[in-house]
Structure formats: structure tokens, C-alpha cells
Amino acid sequence: MTETLIFELGASGRTSSPLPDCDVPARPLKEIIPAGLLRKKPPGLPEAGEAEVARHFTRLSSLNYGVDTGFYPLGSCTMKYNPKINEYAARLPGFARLHPYQAEDQVQGALRLMYETQRYLAEITGMDEFTLQPAAGAHGEFAGLLMIKAYHDHRGETGRRRVVVPDSSHGTNPATAALCGMEVQQVRSGRDGTVDLEALKDALGPGTAAVMLTNPNTLGLFEREITKIAEAVHRAGALLYCDGANMNAILGISRPGDMGFDVIHLNLHKTFSTPHGGGGPGSGPVGVKSGLAPFLPSPAVGFDPAGGRYYLDYDRPLSIGKVRSFYGNFGVVVRAYAYIRAVGGEGLRQVGEDAVINANYLLSLIRGTYRVPFDRRCMHEFVVSPPAGFKEAGLHTVDIAKRLMDYGYHPPTVYFPLIVEEALMVEPTETESRSTLDAFAGALLEIAREGFENPQLLREAPRRTPVSRLDEVVAARKPVLRWRPPAAEE
Amino acid sequence: MIPDGLLYSTNHEWLKVNGKTGRMGITHYAQEALGSVVYIELPEAGSRVTAGESLGVVESVKAASDYYAPVSGKVSAVNGELPDSPGLINEDPYGRGWIAEIDLEDPAELDGLLSAQGYREMLQKEGK
Numbered sequence: 029m030t031e032t033l034i035f036e037l038g039a040s041g042r043t044s045s046p047l048p049d050c051d052v053p054a055r056p057l058k059e060i061i062p063a064g065l066l067r068k069k070p071p072g073l074p075e076a077g078e079a080e081v082a083r084h085f086t087r088l089s090s091l092n093y094g095v096d097t098g099f100y101p102l103g104s105c106t107m108k109y110n111p112k113i114n115e116y117a118a119r120l121p122g123f124a125r126l127h128p129y130q131a132e133d134q135v136q137g138a139l140r141l142m143y144e145t146q147r148y149l150a151e152i153t154g155m156d157e158f159t160l161q162p163a164a165g166a167h168g169e170f171a172g173l174l175m176i177k178a179y180h181d182h183r184g185e186t187g188r189r190r191v192v193v194p195d196s197s198h199g200t201n202p203a204t205a206a207l208c209g210m211e212v213q214q215v216r217s218g219r220d221g222t223v224d225l226e227a228l229k230d231a232l233g234p235g236t237a238a239v240m241l242t243n244p245n246t247l248g249l250f251e252r253e254i255t256k257i258a259e260a261v262h263r264a265g266a267l268l269y270c271d272g273a274n275m276n277a278i279l280g281i282s283r284p285g286d287m288g289f290d291v292i293h294l295n296l297h298k299t300f301s302t303p304h305g306g307g308g309p310g311s312g313p314v315g316v317k318s319g320l321a322p323f324l325p326s327p328a329v330g331f332d333p334a335g336g337r338y339y340l341d342y343d344r345p346l347s348i349g350k351v352r353s354f355y356g357n358f359g360v361v362v363r364a365y366a367y368i369r370a371v372g373g374e375g376l377r378q379v380g381e382d383a384v385i386n387a388n389y390l391l392s393l394i395r396g397t398y399r400v401p402f403d404r405r406c407m408h409e410f411v412v413s414p415p416a417g418f419k420e421a422g423l424h425t426v427d428i429a430k431r432l433m434d435y436g437y438h439p440p441t442v443y444f445p446l447i448v449e450e451a452l453m454v455e456p457t458e459t460e461s462r463s464t465l466d467a468f469a470g471a472l473l474e475i476a477r478e479g480f481e482n483p484q485l486l487r488e489a490p491r492r493t494p495v496s497r498l499d500e501v502v503a504a505r506k507p508v509l510r511w512r513p514p515a516a517e518e
Numbered sequence: 519m520i521p522d523g524l525l526y527s528t529n530h531e532w533l534k535v536n537g538k539t540g541r542m543g544i545t546h547y548a549q550e551a552l553g554s555v556v557y558i559e560l561p562e563a564g565s566r567v568t569a570g571e572s573l574g575v576v577e578s579v580k581a582a583s584d585y586y587a588p589v590s591g592k593v594s595a596v597n598g599e600l601p602d603s604p605g606l607i608n609e610d611p612y613g614r615g616w617i618a619e620i621d622l623e624d625p626a627e628l629d630g631l632l633s634a635q636g637y638r639e640m641l642q643k644e645g646k
Contacts, residue, residue, distance in 0.1 A: 424553075426553075426580075442580075443581055444581075446581060446583075500554065500579040504579060505556050505604075
């Protein structure tokens with residue numbers, strides 16, 4: 029059951045709404061627009077009736093899968109449920125209908141919301157100052173590294189151009205470093221899956237600008253030696269960058285700023301319950317310790333206690349400049365603000381605790397059937413490999429992931445982190461009930477059984493989806509990126 | 519799947535030495551771990567490479583990874599078939615899926631590589 033394109037529906041001349049007669053004098057297009065700019069043929073726009081249009085898009089929407097339809101255990105992405113009250117707040121006309129060029133005295137409420145969100149995020153992470161400008165996590169990393177570069181350069185240490193990342197890092201970390209014109213140096217993880225302190229020390233030197241870490245790391249393990257790591261990094265004159273993608277695990281429990289991190293980016297669309305992707309744009313605020321504050325993007329949102337007014341501060345001579353049009357994705361910030369205020373300090377701690385408990389509970393249900401390469405108390409997510417014997421049966425992680433779709437679940441993250449063979453990375457988040465976790469574990473155990481009894485079932489999965497197994501090689505090598513009307517195939 | 523007579527790196531490259539030239543590619547184990555290869559970035563013929571440094575990127579449906587020069591020297595040839603048929607790396611990793619030829623700069627570097635037996639033992643030790 030697939031859906032045709034809107035261009036393939038309808039018929040020539042079919043419309044949805046009768047338009048009233050034009051009530052201004054019509055002039056020939058040629059008189060208004062130079063001949064060279066006019067089309068030779070009319071554009072190939074869809075022509076369909078309203079019922080057709082409504083049904084087409086309703087059917088399409090029913091093919092979508094999101095946190096509003098089911099469990100979404102996509103590791104490293106924190107696909108928690110997005111409370112609807114956030115949407116209500118973001119749609120309040122006082123927020124939704126603002127214009128970015130409105131005068132400051134007309135937008136005091138919006139500025140206050142941004143200022144307070146900055147303060148909340150600073151308190152939650154143990155940082156001093158925040159910017160809300162970056163539009164997503166990787167964009168936050170980019171802004172963060174630019175600040176680190178500016179910081180070193182300002183101190184005359186222009187030779188610091190190397191960024192150290194562990195081999196378990198998110199791919200965005202080395203990619204960001206490369207985009208900032210820095211050199212990437214990878215260090216191997218230790219036997220327990222966390223940073224090997226000695227290997228890290230060996231990698232540090234006078235050319236090191238920063239070390240980028242995720243804590244807990246991408247295996248869902250807490251870096252227990254983080255304070256020693258921070259000490260070594262600082263002793264080498266480098267800065268410690270925190271990829272805050274996994275912040276959900278430690279909310280209200282521990283703070284990256286206290287661990288010794290100098291810069292952190294957060295993902296409001298992960299930790300702070302705003303939608304990912306199709307549900308709206310993301311937001312990747314960046315927090316820094318006071319020594320880096322002068323380099324934050326401009327404008328900053330400030331507060332003048334004497335006048336009791338919030339303002340946009342453009343007078344920042346050391347700033348790395350603007351990293352996003354206007355002030356970032358404001359609507360997303362409103363949602364995150366609503367979430368923080370609704371949940372409160374105690375609530376945020378419970379979010380972190382429940383996220384960790386859910387992951388450990390789920391892991392306990394499948395441990396013994398699925399292999400756990402780094403088996404330690406996990407944080408908000410865990411990484412497993414397929415059951416023993418799957419490899420011999422010619423079965424891979426991708427087969428398990430595809431089969432999960434037949435059970436109605438979005439598959440977990442697969443083949444990441446790279447240091448685990450055939451990785452299956454599961455992050456349940458705190459918003460799932462015990463019954464959801466039990467049902468999902470049941471599906472994983474059932475798939476393990478199917479793999480031994482009827483491996484074909486897995487190899488040919490999914491069968492209960494609109495399209496079955498796709499040829500990923502052809503998709504990567506010969507992608508069909510646009511549809512052409514049959515008549516245009518000349 | 520680990521032919522004798524070749525030399526191996528700990529990064530899962532193989533090297534076949536022929537006089538002063540070595541032909542290299544990635545091992546059967548490496549191609550299997552990567553999955554179906556969809557793209558490869560080849561080194562430039564004529565460029566100078568250092569042992570252990572990245573030679574290019576190989577991208578599969580699962581991941582993109584660097585592959586490394588097993589020895590130092592000048593790249594004397596690259597496999598021109600690969601850009602159009604990167605799947606050769608999966609089908610025939612030690613044959614038509616070869617990647618590049620390097621004019622050896624320092625034959626002593628060969629001592630740092632593993633024999634087929636040594637590579638086999640390394641994989642076993644890592645539980646692979």
C-alpha cells in the first residue's frame with residue numbers, strides 16, 4: 029500500500045475552490061514582465077479536487093511514524109513524548125505573532141522568556157552564560173568550537189588547532205572540528221568502553237585546542253574519571269567540550285559545569301521535549317564558563333536590573349558574531365521553557381532518574397538473549413549486539429531492526445557507536461510506561477526466537493509496512509531524487 | 519578468508535608486495551564489518567603517503583570509515599574500476615577490489631606488518 033504523488037492525482041482543469049471574478053483591471057503579462065522572464069509553457073502544477081487533496085494528505089499522514097504514534101527507542105536521540113501543553117504555549121498569539129524586527133519595548137515578554145531560559149539552562153548544566161541562537165546540536169557544536177578557537181587566538185595561542193575525540197564519539201564531533209578548520213585526533217576507548225585516561229594524556233599537547241566528550245558516552249556509560257580527565261585537559265592548556273546529547277541521563281543529578289566542562293551544547297529537541305525534525309525545527313543552545321562568555325554569539329539577550337528591562341546586546345567586540353538569523357528558533361525555546369516550568373527542578377531530577385531506570389529495566393529483560401559488550405550499570409541508554417548464533421545464521425542487526433517494524437516499533441539506532449560490532453542502541457526515555465517496555469522487550473525476545481526457527485522471516489522483513497526491504501545500495505548509488513511527468517521524458 | 523602470502527595491518531588493510539611495489543586493499547573481515555560499500559574516495563596517483571595515515575574514505579550503507587596506508591611511499595596506481603563499481607570491495611576484496619599500489623619507500627616498514635597467521639590471531643584475540 030503506497031501512495032501516489034499529488035501530481036499523479038486529479039485531472040486537467042480540476043480545481044478545489046471556485047475563485048471570484050478578478051475585481052481589478054487585468055493586464056497582459058507581457059506588459060508587466062520582460063519577455064525573457066516568462067515561461068514558454070504553463071507550470072506543471074497539480075490540479076485536484078478538495079476531497080482528493082484532503083484524502084491524499086490524510087493517507088500520507090497515516091503512513092508517518094512518530095512519538096505520537098508509538099514507542100521510538102532511537103538511541104542517542106532522546107525521542108521522548110512532546111507534551112501538547114508546549115504546543116499550546118508556542119501558539120499563544122503573543123509569541124506566535126511577533127515580528128523579529130519589533131521594537132524591544134514591544135517584546136519584553138519574549139525577551140524575558142529567552143533570558144530566563146538562558147538562566148535555567150545555565151543552572152541545569154552548571155555553566156555561566158548561554159546563547160539560544162544555534163538551530164540544532166551540530167550547529168551548537170560549530171558555535172562552541174568557534175568560541176574555543178576565538179578564545180585561544182585571543183590569548184595569542186594561535187597554534188591550538190587540534191581537537192581530540194574518543195572513537196565512540198558522535199560523528200558530528202569530528203565533522204564539526206573539520207568544518208572549523210581544525211585537525212581531528214581520535215583516541216581509542218579503554219577496555220570498559222570509557223575514555224582511556226592514559227591514552228588521552230598522550231594525545232594532549234601544545235597544539236590541542238579542545239577535547240570533545242559526551243557524558244554519559246554513546247555506550248550509555250558514565251565517564252567516572254571525568255574530573256581527572258578535565259584536570260589533564262586543563263593542565264595541557266586545552267578546553268573541555270561537552271556534547272550534551274545525553275544530558276537526559278543526568279538532569280537534576282549532576283552538572284557538566286561541575287565536572288570541569290568549559291562549553292556545552294544542549295538539544296532542546298531531545299532533553300527538553302520539543303519536537304524533532306518534521307515536527308518543527310531543532311534548537312542547540314550553547315553554554316560556557318565565564319572565561320568564554322565574551323565570545324558568545326551576538327546579539328545576547330541581557331537584563332538591566334536598574335531599569336527592569338530586557339534588551340538585545342549587540343555591543344560585544346570579541347563575539348564570534350551571529351550564527352543564526354535573528355535570535356534562533358524562538359518557537360522551540362518557548363516549548364522548552366514551558367517544559368522546564370511545568371516539570372520544575374524536582375521534576376527534572378525525576379526525568380533523569382526515570383530515564384536511567386527505564387533503560388536499566390529494559391536491558392535487564394533482554395540481557396542473556398542479546399549480548400551486552402560493555403555490561404555495566406547503564407545510564408539512559410544501552411548498546412547490545414545480536415544474540416549469539418545470529419552471525420552464523422547469516423543474520424545481522426539490520427534484520428532485527430527491520431523485523432521490529434513488523435511489530436509496530438520504530439527501530440533503535442543501529443551500527444553506532446562504531447566500536448561495537450553490529451550495534452543496536454536503545455534509549456527508551458522516561459516517558460514510557462512499564463507496559464510499553466515489557467511489550468518491546470517481548471518483541472525483541474520473540475525476534476531472537478524467530479531468528480533461530482525461521483531466519484527467512486527476518487531476512488525478508490519488514491512485510492507489514494507500505495514498502496518492504498529497500499535496496500540501500502541502489503538508494504545510495506542511484507538515488508531517484510525527483511519525479512518527472514511522463515510527458516517531460518524527452 | 520585470510521590468504522597466506524599477504525601482509526596485514528592492525529587497521530585491517532592487506533598488502534601484497536611485488537619487488538619494490540605493494541598493492542593494498544581492505545581485508546575480507548573489514549568489508550564484512552562495513553557491509554555493502556557504496557562509495558570510495560581513492561588517493562591521488564603520484565601523491566606521497568605515510569604509513570598509518572589516512573589514504574581515503576570508504577563508505578558503506580552503514581558507515582563511513584577512513585582506510586590507512588600500510589606503508590610509506592608514492593601512490594603509483596589506483597584501481598580505476600572502483601569509483602563505478604565499489605561493490606568489488608565486497609565481492610573480491612583481495613582481487614578486483616584492490617585499492618592502490620604504493621612504491622615502497624622503506625622496506626623495513628614491512629617488518630611492522632602482520633603475517634596471515636598473525637592477523638588471524640589478532641582477530642581471534644579480539645573475539646572476531
